[in-house]
Amino acid sequence: MTASLSSQSNVEPAAFPVLIEHEARYADLDPSRRIGRDALVRWFEDARVAVERETFGADLVARLQSRVRLLLAAVRVEVLAPLTVAGSYRIGIGVSQVGTTSFTYRYAVFAGDDLVATGESTSVHTDGERPAPLTDEVRASLEPLRIGVPASGRPERGEARLVRENYPFRWDARVRFTDLDTNRHVNNVALAAWYLDGLAELHADVLGYPVGGPLDGLSPSTLSVQYLDEVHYPGIYQLRVGVEDIGEDTVRYVCGLFDERRCIGFAEAEGFHHAPGEGGDPVRLAEALAPFRFKA
Template identity: 80%
Template structure:
């Protein structure tokens, strides 16, 4: 079962809306335990598409990045799974620029199987001088203007004061940074960080279900994930990932997550998915009542 999440735009994206369409072949390594393309794999697909567009549009290849001629940091990303993505077949990733600001700009993404949109997303990148946001160079701004696509931004996870307080999240999951999590900037890559939040939610499900063999049920995996990167995460280090239940609806549950270095919040996430799914014996497993004690504290 895959939770149906409504996209933040009035209509489901179509291929013709995007100025760039990139062919992308799914890999076996992209599959999660449900035998479908995992959410963190989609974050990686969007990263691959973003890097390809920036290399071709304004020369932001690896050399330019390493020489600090172009400094872009990902500030936020959102992924919505609209239909099951399987390893068989090829996909197209639509990419367009939905907003250009003074120091940042946003992309809109869509994944197509044929002409059917099976996933959508958006991200925001910030241009920096190495220590703080800085104005986008004129050549970058000009290149981005040729990639515009109409879109309505969904906004980032709520940054209210209560979201920055570690003790407001009832569930705790400790994460040790691995060397293989690092990227060329020598901090933890955004894809790895997105996977940390998914791991934290899975650990909560494991705790509620009594640690079943093989992990929590496939139908409980979030179909919507939104991440905001507040600060860089370095190696080595042990960080605390906190999870709380923000809202329990008739069929779905919305989670709030926070990543902490000591008491300092360095990342936020929101996720949404079903709180019930078919069990191995065919009877439904329902978590709404069991998740209630994990509601966010006021």
């Protein structure tokens, strides 16, 4: 796997061809009073849509007339420092890789000149049914956005991750009408939030379902999602969670989203397995999470 953007300590706003001012909203906050991971996925979507509108006219009319058909295949977010609702941020966006049918954006969130979060997403060009080669027009439009930062890679896709029973923990997700986007299927941000909800349900189960939910410090600092198929309304889907690895301080989770037995998406996440309790003493979950090991 190539080095992530966050590993480069000298990354500055000037490294990105496009910088977008973004005000934090109260609705972006999670229970920790910080900007939530799903909110950052939405920020990246806002930046991506703005860039595509300006770059090759990928507005709603263009999409409906089939001039540009792009579907999100994967997204990743990594929080490097707490993001608060106070102040404004700048989102840097550039294209790090262009393939035959897809291309990859890299994102960076700056508070002043300080890098506080990074991200990545892969968009696939389709003919309406399957991946299709990028047109020369789209390729030419992407060139001014190129940035010399390698892609960090998608979540590992192995046969074991496609098997529903390999994930010990189950949470059922019911699609809400408000989860849908203009393509009439569940939006990528809503799906990212489902994985975060699944992890929170696991933590709450281990903690005994405390009032107000699990401890703030247990939220993952990284989340990588890969979308395999569309999720439709109405419907109830199974989200499965397993613990892949437990280290000295952190835990790595794997998640799968299933329509019956068919895997339609999966994710990886990493965060701490301990956090300060209400009395100030740390609450440690490593031992309690061990029975939820992913059955590789």
